Amino acid sequence: MLKLSLALTLTACAFLLLPLEKSSDAEPGKQAPQQTAINLTRLYNDTCAKCHGEQGEGGGAGTKTLLTLEKFGSQHDKLFFDAIKKGVPDMGMDAYGPTMNDETIWGLVVHLRELQNKYTEALVAGPKETEGVYTSQRAKFRLETVVEKGKGLAVPWGLDWLPDGKMLITNRPGALRLSQNGEVGPEITGIPATREIGQGGLMDVAVHPNYAKNGWVYLSLTDPSPTDPKAGMTKIVRGKLKIEGLTASWHSEQTIYQSKPETYSPSGAHFGSRIVFDKKGHVFFSHGERGSGEKAQDLTLPNGKIFRVNEDGSIPKDNPFTKDPNQLPAIWSWGHRNPQGLVMDLKGNLWDTEHGPRGGDELNVIQKGANYGWPLIATSINYNDSPLALPWPKEGQNFALPTLRWLPSTGACGLDVVQGSAFPEWKGDLVAGGLAGNGPVFRIRVQNGKVVEEEKLFWRQGRVRDVAVGPDGLVYVALNQPDKIIRLVPVK
Template identity: 60%
Template sequence: MKSSMSARAWKFATLAGAVTVLTLSVNAGTSGTKAAPKEVRAMQPRATVTQLYQQNCLNCHGPSGEGGGAGTKTFLTREKFAQELDKPYFDAIKKGVPDMAMPSYGEAMSDEQIWGLVVLIREMQGRALRREFGSPRAVNGVYKSQRHNFKVETVVDTGKGLKTPWGIDWLPTGEMLVTNRPGGVVVVKNGNVMPLNGVPASLELGQGGMMEVSVHPQFRENGWVYLAYTEPAASGRGGNTKIVRGRVRVTATAATWSEQKTIWQSGPEFYTGAGVHFGSRIVFDGKGHLFFVVGERGGNMMAQELTNPFGKIYRVKDDGTIPTDNPFYSRVPADKPYLRAIWSLGHRNPQGLVMTPKGELWATEHGPRGGDELNLITKGANYGWPVVAFSINYNEIPQWTPWPAAGQNISMPTWRWMPSIGASGLDVARGRAFPNWNGDLLAGGLSGANLDRIRTNGAKLVEREELLHGMGRVREVATGPDGNIYVALNQPDKIIRLVPAP
């Protein structure tokens, strides 16, 4: 289990550039004497991070962090983008750097405002590094990564029956099932796309709709396929995430869904009109359980409460019954038995979930602006939202810091994407196609339009590289039965795959 931040060792040692990049005043003239720190005025509580930067940092560090004013150096380098510099950046702003004549801002700004400046710096760095180093590019159709070369092929092109494709899985007979968020599921067989008739009606409510499809690992024996979708409220107002299973039959000319059974749903009082943060993914652990996600629906602190279904990851048996060894089984309200399925809490909106062959459950999660996360999910753990976060509000008003207070047992992320990528879709590489990637995580991004490969050792990240960028919003990533890597794109709506290349 990951340790809490209070037990986590930050690198406080003076790192090359960690303080100089934040110096607002440096040596004056050529005499070697140092300028006195400038006077610092208290900031307004509702100041945006842009206002904070413009009033306190721009003159020395430039509009985009390029430096130059008063002799400051740029912080737009790979070395200064390292995540272990987060705390030194924060401390340099808060405590000042007297040797470099940089004033302390700890009295003028709140911790949340100081962290907001760190987020803004990270965004400047991310944009600059993208401009400098660009995106992965194919040469004669071949992409060269650290451990494999690959090509990209189109599996289902635009205009072929896909509408915001959301989830992908395969039947043992080779057919690919794909959910369309506006509603419905399609079957891809031998290049042809046909609808899966009889699936439940879903509600396209903002980010909600028909979301996940997951085939039971023992499908050949039991024939079950599972769906996660936004069920419309009986009252006609709003909806909530629901998990069902049914049987799928595919012939040469038609595909049908039947024998539907509810696996999990919340009480009707939690069917809301909020159009955000529904989750959801479904994965199996090979031991008769499935895990799934319900986002916090914009409810923020509801993610910390055991009295509602929002902002949680759940575990149930594959028939929908709830294991009595779930961590909160006896702690939830007696009139809400569906909450006994809670496995972890403190989530904002995970839209990536995978169980690795080693039995590790990983999730990728949307932060607001600045801090999407990769988390190793463990029984009963609290992942912090919205008590701690690596983010700022979309309106640029700082609200959080990433450090728990004393006594708060918060599990911290293995990796956070700063700038945010809109984390969505997560799987693990397996099979013969890319043997040097086997066991690595494959994570997608919507706003980032990226596909990352991530190698971990326990809860520690040991290697990360970007495989694709700029081909579309990556909604889903799935390793196919052939070992190739399939990617569902939105804008444009299509499915591509990565295949080995010499």
């Protein structure tokens, strides 16, 4: 058992004896007691810092530092939680289950993780770089700029390739462009109207696996509301390109998925949206909950879902929610927050990465009909530093849990699987990007449903919008701030 000497005093947190959550026993017609406002930083400083230090450095009452890589591992999440809730009598630490609800106790664990990250981040900064060469756990590589800043990119969001090697790039404000050999063509004409609302706009681009035969290219975008100039919603379309060099026009457009007009929202948050083919005639795409977490638990609404449709937009008969006419038949999984990474691995498993609020970004294997719990469970806290939820289901709840959680947040965005001959040492591994902080890119190896390797390949290059493995097997990264495209090139 991990020995945590959190020598907290009951008098120091006497205010916690006030109601911490709404009562389920309120009399009919009477308002239940409201949750007491809790600021986790203040709570930690008032109760924990006297022994553990405001930064977790230890010292008071002989306590040891919590700022170690060993204690930062996710395997210790439950041990920290249990130590606070049940106490550690041998170390003189009281049990705080009687005075704190479970959500508050978990919030303190998240706060500890934030303190630990400030110390450990430099220790896990990624492979060592010497004269431009990065030496990772299994391969050496260098970073090479493919499209320079100032070449026509503005918040590049999605990447994919045509069979002739030309790269398609979406710009969130609404431009789709072709690129080859470092040059970027003019905006492709005729693409559907889109609206940049906060995080939304022109998002992913996905070239059909049989493009050489059918010519289809799929786009995800924020569709403008016809009645509200401030509102929009994620929409999926497909079309074809007439190409001359790096100049192209869009035609033959078809709508693959569109929400009902009454669901359109002016919120600038959480649109998703990635597009993936399973090469069995289906297309999957992700849809954020648009800042309305409760809607992720409603099967009559598109918010917070991953969808599966046939490539022409029709509904597969074996989708999990086709029997109830009130439920959306295109839904494949639900209870998501903002999935901005989606990929099918080499074994046919569907994976997503999605944002938590403050902490709790997730890597999930996506299963048919599964509920991923948002906002009823989360490994995060609220942005305002208050408790949110527990990371584990309560009795009677049946939620799919993440394969990997990032705590603090990495700002998960972009996900692909390594294939081809460029990086044989990484074949089958996932590569995932992040927007937060200094823009990390991770390599993740999963075996038998468990993460067996995770390393930060690099960071501090920019905010990572997409990570995509090209037809040459190289790992391409779309960066924002600065707006450019780079790639990882192997060094033998």
